[in-house]
Amino acid sequence: MSDNSGLAYGFVSRFNHWIIALAIIGMLAFGIYIEDFVPDGPQQGALLQTHKAIGVLVLAYGLWRVGWRLIKGFLAPAAPMPYWQDVISKVTHWVLIAGILVMPISGMMTSLFGGHDINVFGLFTIPGQTKIEWLSEFAEEVHGAAANIMIAFIVLHVLGALKHHVIDRDATLVRMTSGKSAR
Numbered sequence: 733m734s735d736n737s738g739l740a741y742g743f744v745s746r747f748n749h750w751i752i753a754l755a756i757i758g759m760l761a762f763g764i765y766i767e768d769f770v771p772d773g774p775q776q777g778a779l780l781q782t783h784k785a786i787g788v789l790v791l792a793y794g795l796w797r798v799g800w801r802l803i804k805g806f807l808a809p810a811a812p813m814p815y816w817q818d819v820i821s822k823v824t825h826w827v828l829i830a831g832i833l834v835m836p837i838s839g840m841m842t843s844l845f846g847g848h849d850i851n852v853f854g855l856f857t858i859p860g861q862t863k864i865e866w867l868s869e870f871a872e873e874v875h876g877a878a879a880n881i882m883i884a885f886i887v888l889h890v891l892g893a894l895k896h897h898v899i900d901r902d903a904t905l906v907r908m909t910s911g912k913s914a915r
Contacts, residue, residue, distance in 0.1 A: 841871035
């Protein structure tokens, strides 16, 4: 199945990008809401269960998304740019790709090695493991740090796309929205 034309991203690549973008941003916002605005107690526990269940689904789709991107690769820049911008773009993309996997895996490890099951909307349950406190705590630290890193790199990614669209007036953003290779 051909997807990318070499000049623009095909439908599957664009669909994958926007679905995982919405999922990751939504889960980051949901996690912040649970941690910062919901008091400890049954309501927080119920919301955490929902967060975990969605996280399992995000991981499943994220594996597809990352696999597709690795197979299809990245397009060449839409327009020439200074070397430092190209390096920042590549680093940003790889951090975001890694974060698609690190976020849900570290969240699941926090729960599972804390001895807690993950019930995925009553469809199936991933059983908690023997409690390994240091591993659960390490995974929790990774999950929190990765969330902050993802937020920073998502902001950088969005600002970069807007810079290309508004200032450089090149096709970078357009080829990920409409799939066209020129503005």
